[in-house]
Amino acid sequence: MKGLPDGLKVDSRGYMYVTGPGGVYFFNKEGKKRGLLSLENPASNCTLSDDEKFLYITNESYILRVALKK
DSSP: OOSOOOEEEEOTTSOEEEEETTEEEEEOTTOOEEEEEEOSSOOOEEEEOTTSSEEEEEOSSOEEEEEOOO
């Protein structure tokens, strides 16, 4: 990950969603990187919907809603 992480959210299964310069990084509960949602602009923070079906991502220009797979 280039740069520094900025936002972090952990779901009920222990999966981590970490925002930073490259987008949103996904880690399993063991801390292994499972994916990256690349974004054109650095992401500043994220949060989950109450039912954990959506991840909301912010940066200086927008709020993005992404449907999550379980």
